[in-house]
Amino acid sequence: MAEPRRDETGRASEAQPENGPPSGIMSTTWQMPIGRFEEYDSATEEWVIYQERLEQFLAVNCIPEDDEHRRRAILLNSCGKATYHIIRNLVSPNRFSETAYRII
Numbered sequence: 001m002a003e004p005r006r007d008e009t010g011r012a013s014e015a016q017p018e019n020g021p022p023s024g025i026m027s028t029t030w031q032m033p034i035g036r037f038e039e040y041d042s043a044t045e046e047w048v049i050y051q052e053r054l055e056q057f058l059a060v061n062c063i064p065e066d067d068e069h070r071r072r073a074i075l076l077n078s079c080g081k082a083t084y085h086i087i088r089n090l091v092s093p094n095r096f097s098e099t100a101y102r103i104i
Helices: 047-060 068-078 081-091
Strands: none
Touching: 047 068
């Protein structure tokens, strides 16, 4: 049987998986998303359909509905330059951080 891993105080600690935190500890690092979310193209897709696809992407990647910061960041990093510019003009003079995800 292998010796348990010891921390800096010499106490035995749980083995840490190579790709994550010790069991029972929630990771605060970004993980690779499941799937690929493409930018919005008004020539080929209605905004409501894009919103539905975004909600599915957020769900499969376990982004909670109350995590406005991450939801807003994913939307703004995925929507494309033209749409980002439109959204920016619509929320102005407010900053994105001051605007609720559901408003955007």
